[in-house]
Amino acid sequence: MKTIKIFAIIAIAIIGFAFTGIQKKQPAPxxxxxxxxxxxxPLANDKASVNKGKMIFMKHCRSCHGNTGIGNGPKAARxxxxxGDFSSTKFTFTDGELLFITLNGRDEMPNYKTKIPGKKDQWSLVNYLKSLKK
Ligand code: HEC
Incomplete structure (x- = not known):
């Protein structure tokens, strides 16, 4: 009888931990x-800049945001x-807002001021982020 109770308590604890692990906080405004x-x-939103932005995204952002920007990269589970889901219709940041978020980051989102220093690279990345919207 006693062992059953102990097992029940352990099982409840494990299930509880699993649930808190799955539930993520939604990004605040x-x-x-x-x-x-x-x-x-300042850049034209053309194929060349979107392709350049894609290369930068794959190097710096994909690990968390995922290949298509839906928030399922290999590091996302942690x-x-x-x-965020960049393909969502709710993803309505302006170009300048996307630049600000990328350069400054917040909490778990790193900042890229020094990692992506080139203005052209930064704006190309913004063009790529916008191209992910469905
Ligand atoms: C280590 C994981 C990680 C990496 C790498 C990363 N991000 Fe993020 N990003 C996050 C997290 C976590 C949030 C949510 C942060 C919050 O709301 O406090 C976020 C939020 C964002 C948002 C806002 C999404 C929303 O809907 O509010 C944008 C835009 C963004 N990231 C762009 C980028 C770009 C561009 C790169 C690459 C240059 C990048 N991120 C790299 C983890 C990451």
Whole structure:
């Protein structure tokens, strides 16, 4: 009888842990300075820049955000916060807002000011992020 109780308690504890592991916090709204909200992307949103942005994304962002930006990269399981779904119709950041988020990061989201220093690379990456929307 006693062993059954102990087993039951252990089973409940394991199930509880599994559930808290699966549930992720949804991203909170970002506080983005006004000048970024309306900042104009100086690059044309053409194939060349989207392809360049894709290469940068695969190197720096894919591990968490996943190949298609839906938030299922190999590192995503270990994140406490869901990294967002870039293909969603709710993914409505402006170009400047995407630049701000990428450069500054927040909590588990790294910042890329020094890792992606080139302006052209940064804006190409923004063009690629926008291309992921369905
Ligand atoms: C180590 C994992 C990780 C990497 C690598 C990463 N991100 Fe993130 N990203 C996150 C997490 C976690 C969030 C949610 C953060 C929050 O809301 O506090 C996030 C949020 C975002 C958001 C906002 C999504 C939303 O809906 O609010 C954008 C845009 C973004 N990341 C772009 C990028 C780009 C571009 C790169 C590569 C240059 C990148 N991320 C690399 C983990 C990562």
């Amino acid at each position: 970002w506080k983005i300075p006004a000048e970024y909200k309306t900042m104009k992307n 994140l406490k916060t869901f990294p």
